[in-house]
Amino acid sequence: MSSLGGQPIFILKEGSQRTRGRDAQGANISAAKAVASAVRTTLGPKGMDKMLVDTIGDVVITNDGVTILKEMDIEHPAAKMMVEIAKTQDDEVGDGTTTAVVVAGELLKRAEDLLEQDVHPTVIAHGYRMAADKAQEILKDIAIDVKPTEVEMLRKIADTAMTGKGAEAAKEKLTDLVVKAITMVADADGTVDTDFVKVEKKVGGSIEASEIIEGMIVDKERVHPAMPRKVENARILLLNAAVEFKKTEVDAEISITSPDQLQMFLDEEERMIRGIVDKVVASNANVLFCQKGIDDIAQHYLAKAGIFAVRRVKKSDMEKLARATGASVVSSIDAIAPEELGKAGVVEEKKVSGEEMIFVTECENPKAVSIIIRGGTEHVVDELDRAIEDALRVVSVAVEDKKFVAGGGAPEIELSLRLRDYAASVGGRAQLAIEAFANALEIIPRTLAENAGLDPIDMLVALRAAHEKGGKNARFMGLNVFEGKADDMLKAGVVEPLRVKTQAVASAAEAAVMILRIDDVIAASKMGGGGGPSPEEMAAMGGMGGMGGMPGMM
Template identity: 40%
Template sequence: MQAPVMVLNTNTKRESGRKAQLGNITAGKAVADIIRTTLGPKSMLKMLLDPTGGIVMTNDGNAILREVDVSHPGAKSMVELSRAQDEEVGDGTTSVIVIAGEMLHVAEPLLLRDFHPTVICSGFLRALDDALVVLRELAFPIDLTNRAELSNLVRSSIGTKFISRFSDQMVELALDAVQTVYIDSGGRKEIDIKRYAKVEKLPGGDIEHSRVLKGVMVNKDVTHPKMRRKIERPRVVLLDCTLEYKKNESATSVELTDETQWEALLKQEEDWVAAVCQDILAVKPDVVVTEKGVSDLAQHFLVKAGVTVLRRMRKTDNNRIARAVGATIVNRPEELKESDVGTGCGLFEVAKIGEEYFTFFVDCDAPKACTILLRGASKDVLNEVERNLLDAMCVARNIYQAPMLVPGGGACEMALSVALAHKSKAVPGALQWPYKAAGQAFEVIPRTLAQNCGCDVVRIVTELRAKHASAASAGGPPVAWGIDGEKGVICDMRALGVWEPLIVKQQTVKTAVEMTSMLLRIDDIVSGMQHKAPAKATRAEPAGGEDEGGGN
């Protein structure tokens, strides 16, 4: 039996062996160089042009890479790396790309010296295990009841962002939002800020006017002009069904011979709608919200009973309202019970802001959902404020999930570098070189911080390395010396109050090292995309066809 053979189309592009590995390294370094200048409080902004002609100005690593169009598969993997970091912990998207790019950079000389990629990856992964141990030694717990400590932590995370000059207010917004949606039931913590902490952006006004609503705000108006627009302590009913008569026109055939039959048909529809409304009115609601449509006849019955109706509500908004007011979404009006009615709302109000109407369910007794109302000069400013605020909320969420901190300002990374350089002496064989190189790669964070604030990079990084090395040689615990990104000087991060959640730092290190190892183990890149060959010019044939004699 003949062995199977892999056949490649002659039109496919292929890179193999050393060429593929070096190509991935070059692509990864190029992506890291794009966002290297966006790290730290003195970072630069990037102006991005999207395909529709819009402009985005930001220094958020994930937002930048989301708009960058790359074609190399290695570069695409780096972009996915930032996205994975953002979805997992919501912060550290720039750091993970910078560290991964530096890991690829230190691996290049090892490849050129004929180190096998498997050996390099083994050294990197062994360094990763030891790095996680060092991080846990650096970590210390934080008291979740101490609002001042939490504020300092979130403030240090947004100190590198566009909204740093409004940091006090944004810190309060982030903490209020996270504490509102935080649920701790029997040791199981749930903090779903993506689903239950909605950001609403309204151009106009000052950023100082932004606030967290203890409830929900939606861009909706009442369906009838005679309905009440302000109700205190309303009884809220939430529905996931239509309040219209269902007409199955394609499968129903009705023949009418006189007008009395037509009136009887309309009477049936009216009776059905009246019965549905009676089922709803039986629980004495003040506000009815449905995700489907509401007919004019149903509005008539509900207005007569003094009920306000909102229709075609989004499923996500309906879920937030249910959490805020304590209601249950019901699929069939005849199944409504008293326990399904939401009574936890303090005020229902419909107000006009600018040219649009907004509905507020606010002053709730125990809201487990909230709306962050952002005001600002323009849409571009509001979009950047929203991105930065989401990062701050993710930091606060991470602290509530795992209340452990490590020093920021490059102190962690320099401590890792010094510790791995010391431990590399005990690593046997060829693994010692990639292990030591991994430790050197972590220095890229303090070095980049020093570069971005314009100080003497070599002198600052050398002094910082010496401080950590002297503490390590004395046998004491790792120190918290790092770089003040504002002034470009070395200082103790404990005195400066710059901290980062341990869970973010662990995820950053793990994601960067594992992605680097994966890229280095790729030794073949095969593209199956067809490339059309240019059309060949054909020789003009004589008028008589193939027979030049002109026929038979």
């Protein structure tokens, strides 16, 4: 609203709300900090889980940062930006989502102190950017090389990603599965596409019953009971065309005036389908995976020919089958030829937890594999699935980048010390922001200590002393939460891919800078004239506009 000669002029629609200056910054920072504090207790091997109940009563129990933030019904615009950090971290690396959010929250908290000392937001933003760039350099400097053949180190990386994610009981078994799967699907040039590792969840049995299949599992059953349940020395045809009679492309009517004509029409339909089946049989295939439908008559003829057939297989499964068996996906019935077929030692239909599944195993060089996860309840299996997905992603990132750093807060302490030295060399007001950035990074070891029930100040002092002492292994000194002391994380096997840290620091800094630079929040009125709570009210509520059905979570 403005005024001209005492007459008010309304610029914004009625019901719109505007918050400016320090109020806007305060509200946004409070909301972002509230999101960070919501996931903070889940960090580390001693982190706790969250139970999330949605509006229809579905329950998710997890300590995976990105899952918590996705499930929470967050409304505040600044809080949504924190959720974006977690999503980006998850897409890029698969792990470290909680770290990224917690660091971003702490950066904003430190910035708030500087704002109160009348340091301008743009000065803080500039200092944070300089610190983030320097942090990337330092991280690359303290990283260690790892070869894709160093299976033991890859297992430790998978182990660290799974720690505290409900997979403790069978961690060794699961890390074996993950590393084996990634090394099998890795291409010669070192790239890894985790999409070629199919993870199937089945409730029932124990976690120990989880296994890797060197080939593919398809969650389907054969189309006809007369077909063989097991085919050895399988010659596999992958067909992306319907084994049915062709329908006309345009609307057409066939006029039949006598029973003879009807019988001829039906006979011709059957002859067409017989012709398709004959082409499949002629190719010498004994297993057929069809992406589209298989007609009832075709099922009968295929069963008579002793061919194991599956219909309506998902496109993603067809691609994985092609990679695992060496077959080509044929898109036309006329293109079926023996050279298009793939091979597998055994194709078998088995019952898993009361459901039929098809196992394609003993492939010569499977470039697509499957992992079956078993567990006592649905919630256990879902959390195991999230842990395995994280582990698969971090191992693939380590194989691609060939670099890793120690875990347990060691890189953050090293960054913090080196950034303080850097701040002294920069001088000026930016020095304050770089020092704030350095202090903010210590939130990770501090949180690890708090979540493990240790004294955070004692632990921080011990860690700083261990790093300042210098020496070859000083940069690997992190927090051993089980024994409550500073320890060599490399020896303890607590290691993470370099990209987990570089991405977390970069995302956290970018989000903090973006939120800091906002000095005016103009919120349109809600549909239906509800008006909705103001940004200040939202901040007062903990920044969680509407956390559907989760009272008292903060």
